[in-house]
Amino acid sequence: MERVRAEAEATFSQLESEDDEESLAKIVRGGSLDYTFAVLKEALRKYSVVPVVTRSCVKDDVFEVVGKDGKTQRLTVPKGATVVLNIEAAHNDPSVWEEPEKFDPERFIGERDKTRDLYGFLPFIQGPRNCLGQHLALLEARVVLAYLVRAYDFR
Numbered sequence: 001m002e003r004v005r006a007e008a009e010a011t012f013s014q015l016e017s018e019d020d021e022e023s024l025a026k027i028v029r030g031g032s033l034d035y036t037f038a039v040l041k042e043a044l045r046k047y048s049v050v051p052v053v054t055r056s057c058v059k060d061d062v063f064e065v066v067g068k069d070g071k072t073q074r075l076t077v078p079k080g081a082t083v084v085l086n087i088e089a090a091h092n093d094p095s096v097w098e099e100p101e102k103f104d105p106e107r108f109i110g111e112r113d114k115t116r117d118l119y120g121f122l123p124f125i126q127g128p129r130n131c132l133g134q135h136l137a138l139l140e141a142r143v144v145l146a147y148l149v150r151a152y153d154f155r
């Protein structure tokens with residue numbers, strides 16, 4: 001929490017006034033709230049806002065999957081089937097996340113962040129129908145979190 005507060009102090013002290021939103025957005029995009037960003041992403045992982053999404057299959061689909069035994073299998077998803085994507089499970093998958101039950105923002109910093117499976121972190125899902133508002137949401141939430149931590153002492 002202290003690290004988030006220090007980032008908030010350093011960020012807001014660069015502003016001439018608290019409502020200088022343009023400068024704030026520029027400073028934040030430049031990375032001044034990077035640890036706060038990591039805290040936010042870790043919160044989105046550990047406490048999935050959207051734990052499950054579903055899709056309806058509009059035509060028969062067949063694709064190949066490689067099982068844990070290394071063998072390739074053909075999998076059919078028939079027209080009309082409902083496919084459930086368990087985001088909560090992906091966010092707690094020990095083959096992707098070391099000690100998934102631990103709240104550890106460092107996962108989202110440096111090499112550890114770059115080397116992770118792209119489909120392990122899905123708060124906004126991936127693909128053509130992913131969340132349209134994700135960049136706005138992440139920017140806003142980062143700033144709001146920094147404001148709150150600067151103003152209040154959370155226990």
Ligand code: HEM
Pocket residue numbers: 049050053054123124125128129130131132133134136137
């Ligand atoms: C932390 C905040 C947010 C989370 C975790 C989130 C998560 C998601 C997820 C998981 C989906 C896919 C749902 C599905 O297809 O079943 C989605 C879709 C969408 N989200 Fe967000 N969202 C957030 C904030 C926002 C904001 C702030 C906006 C708008 C400003 C927004 C706009 C949309 C729209 C328009 C879609 C539908 C996209 C499409 O179907 O093509 N979201 N969001």
